[in-house]
Amino acid sequence: MIQLREIEKYYGELKAVSNLNVTFPKGQISVIIGPSGCGKTTTLKMINLMVKPTHGKITIDSKDINKFHPEKLRRSIGYVIQNIGLFPHMSVSNNISVVPRLLKWSKHKIRERTNELLELVGLDSKIYLEKYPNQLSGGEAQRIGVARALAADPSILLMDEPFGAVDPLTREILQTEFLEIQNRVKKTIVFITHDLDEAIKLADKLIIMKDGKIIQDDSPDRILTEPKNQFIRDFIGTDRALKRLLRLTSRDHMHDAHHVDENERVDEIVSKFAEHPFLWVTDSRGVLKGWINLRKADHKKSVSDEMTLIQPNTLSISPMNTLRDALSKMIGEGIRSIPIVDREHRLQGEVTLEGIQEVVNRQNQI
Amino acid sequence: MMIHWLKREHRFFPHINEFIQLTLFCLIFFVIINDSMFSFFLEPFSMGRDVILYQRANQIELVADHCALVVLSTVAAILTGVGLGIFATRKMGQDFEPLIQSISSLSQTFPPVAVLALTVPAVGFGFTPTLIALFLFSLLPILNNTIIGIRSISLEVLEAAVGMGMTKMQVLFQIELPLSARIISAGVRTAVVINVGTATIGALVGAGGLGAPILSGLEQNNPAMIIQGAFSAGFIALFFDWFFSCIEKRFYISENKND
Ligand SMILES: Nc1ncnc2c1ncn2[C@@H]1O[C@H](COP(=O)(O)OP(=O)(O)OP(=O)(O)O)[C@@H](O)[C@H]1O
Numbered sequence: 112m113i114q115l116r117e118i119e120k121y122y123g124e125l126k127a128v129s130n131l132n133v134t135f136p137k138g139q140i141s142v143i144i145g146p147s148g149c150g151k152t153t154t155l156k157m158i159n160l161m162v163k164p165t166h167g168k169i170t171i172d173s174k175d176i177n178k179f180h181p182e183k184l185r186r187s188i189g190y191v192i193q194n195i196g197l198f199p200h201m202s203v204s205n206n207i208s209v210v211p212r213l214l215k216w217s218k219h220k221i222r223e224r225t226n227e228l229l230e231l232v233g234l235d236s237k238i239y240l241e242k243y244p245n246q247l248s249g250g251e252a253q254r255i256g257v258a259r260a261l262a263a264d265p266s267i268l269l270m271d272e273p274f275g276a277v278d279p280l281t282r283e284i285l286q287t288e289f290l291e292i293q294n295r296v297k298k299t300i301v302f303i304t305h306d307l308d309e310a311i312k313l314a315d316k317l318i319i320m321k322d323g324k325i326i327q328d329d330s331p332d333r334i335l336t337e338p339k340n341q342f343i344r345d346f347i348g349t350d351r352a353l354k355r356l357l358r359l360t361s362r363d364h365m366h367d368a369h370h371v372d373e374n375e376r377v378d379e380i381v382s383k384f385a386e387h388p389f390l391w392v393t394d395s396r397g398v399l400k401g402w403i404n405l406r407k408a409d410h411k412k413s414v415s416d417e418m419t420l421i422q423p424n425t426l427s428i429s430p431m432n433t434l435r436d437a438l439s440k441m442i443g444e445g446i447r448s449i450p451i452v453d454r455e456h457r458l459q460g461e462v463t464l465e466g467i468q469e470v471v472n473r474q475n476q477i
Numbered sequence: 478m479m480i481h482w483l484k485r486e487h488r489f490f491p492h493i494n495e496f497i498q499l500t501l502f503c504l505i506f507f508v509i510i511n512d513s514m515f516s517f518f519l520e521p522f523s524m525g526r527d528v529i530l531y532q533r534a535n536q537i538e539l540v541a542d543h544c545a546l547v548v549l550s551t552v553a554a555i556l557t558g559v560g561l562g563i564f565a566t567r568k569m570g571q572d573f574e575p576l577i578q579s580i581s582s583l584s585q586t587f588p589p590v591a592v593l594a595l596t597v598p599a600v601g602f603g604f605t606p607t608l609i610a611l612f613l614f615s616l617l618p619i620l621n622n623t624i625i626g627i628r629s630i631s632l633e634v635l636e637a638a639v640g641m642g643m644t645k646m647q648v649l650f651q652i653e654l655p656l657s658a659r660i661i662s663a664g665v666r667t668a669v670v671i672n673v674g675t676a677t678i679g680a681l682v683g684a685g686g687l688g689a690p691i692l693s694g695l696e697q698n699n700p701a702m703i704i705q706g707a708f709s710a711g712f713i714a715l716f717f718d719w720f721f722s723c724i725e726k727r728f729y730i731s732e733n734k735n736d
Pocket residue numbers: 122125127146147148149150151152153154193
């Protein structure tokens with residue numbers, strides 16, 4: 112747990128932040144959001160002693176951070192800096208292993224950890240270990256930046272716009288993966304972003320700042336339902352209902368999907384699914400192959416002859432995707448339900464338009 | 478065909494080009510330090526005189542003296558220049574940067590002959606005043622490039638280094654120096670090449686080196702001797718230039734890591 116008490120920071124005459132009182136709870140993602148120049152980075156850098164507060168006290172697990180040796184403290188806190196800042200003269204593997212090397216881990220342990228981390232951030236170690244930062248795409252570089260911060264398995268992670276430099280699609284993938292990782296590793300994370308959707312999707316606790324001050328500090332749901340003042344209302348915009356869908360994952364709101372094996376014959380199943388003529392088609396391992404409309408299918412043929420193929424990763428989403436992702440994909444494709452598949456593309460269930468409608472209705476009643 | 482063969486060979490012996498170049502340099506070097514062989518080549522320029530080469534010292538001595546002047550002065554300039562450059566880019570040295578810069582550029586605006594004229598009364602004739610002149614002369618490019626190299630490192634990279642928990646020394650040796658090594662080495666290369674040429678004026682104050690045959694050749698109106706000194710000095714300059722270009726290639730280059 113990180114606590115900031117009465118923090119104030121002046122750069123000369125300029126008051127960068129003031130009257131900061133905030134707690135970043137253990138094992139949770141706290142997201143700081145606010146307009147450019149409102150003091151987000153300054154707040155973050157005070158936690159690892161890169162900026163010294165003019166006033167106030169910061170504690171980590173109730174211990175004053177000034178009691179720590181600055182270098183030692185920083186080695187124990189993962190830090191993803193704004194604009195990534197990979198070391199251009201070091202290979203990917205050396206970039207990732209900077210902190211373990213500072214901590215003098217054994218070569219063997221470092222090599223193992225590097226491979227493990229690359230896998231964690233979804234990059235093939237055979238391909239990437241020996242690359243250099245200028246040979247990476249923006250998204251790959253950001254993954255390496257995150258891997259570097261995680262290298263020595265710190266319990267605290269400071270992330271300054273870690274997914275800022277990528278296109279919306281890649282960002283969404285990175286966010287989803289990030290949540291999956293966090294579900295496993297449970298770090299205390301302070302996360303800065305400019306992107307409200309990202310903030311709402313990731314935050315356990317959302318902190319909205321303006322002109323160096325905290326305006327509201329609460330769970331995203333509370334902020335969306337009870338914005339404190341006009342600034343917050345303007346900030347979160349009018350599509351609050353849609354924004355709340357960002358908090359809900361497909362995994363928690365999917366239904367069982369009606370599906371058939373591709374090897375069945377149409378006439379053998381048509382009576383069984385009279386109520387549900389629209390079916391997903393899987394192979395014997397449960398991998399999603401396509402869909403079929405029994406009303407329009409030729410009864411003499413097999414399902415695999417009559418189905419419409421779905422390319423992997425097109426008309427499907429992962430269990431970690433939000434209901435908003437599901438909704439926007441359905442609207443985009445003009446369909447009323449969307450299949451949920453796991454990493455191996457096995458069918459897990461489906462999310463339907465009616466289902467989302469129900470969720471929204473239920474929320475509005477509370 | 479030849480190029481094709483070389484390219485293919487590259488995979489197994491990546492430095493083959495450099496190896497061939499080095500062999501060539503050694504061959505010519507062998508000719509230059511061998512008095513009888515060198516005089517054979519210079520014979521046509523002697524205009525019928527009996528004396529072809531400089532008599533008071535043999536080529537080995539001349540080349541050795543010359544290289545000693547260049548190497549010693551450059552090593553001193555690297556230590557001082559890089560040291561001052563690092564100091565000027567630290568927080569505590571920031572205030573000194575303008576002073577350091579102006580002193581070093583002042584030392585370069587003095588012509589080397591003038592430096593010689595000023596140092597001779599202080600330290601006497603011979604090797605030392607030349608060494609001082611060369612040292613002062615090569616300081617500026619090295620110091621300048623050190624400061625430019627370190628200053629050109631992006632703020633993000635430095636912030637990341639500090640944020641990862643590197644100490645000031647670790648930031649210097651693991652980040653700043655490796656990232657500016659190429660620029661510093663380019664400064665050293667410039668300094669050395671200038672020094673090889675400038676060292677010939679050392680002969681004016683009796684420092685020896687390849688300036689001696691040039692001076693004698695001018696006095697005696699003997700082109701062979703002038704060529705003896707000038708060609709050797711030119712060759713050494715080329716060699717150093719080549720040598721440092723090989724070193725530079727080993728360092729991090731900001732544009733492209735593929736070559
Ligand atoms: N080292 C510094 N010296 C002087 N002023 C600074 C320094 N760092 C930041 N500031 C100022 O402090 C204020 C807050 O900066 P900070 O970097 O914390 O903003 P931010 O919220 O991270 O903005 P952004 O979203 O653009 O990254 C800004 O007005 C900035 O100009």
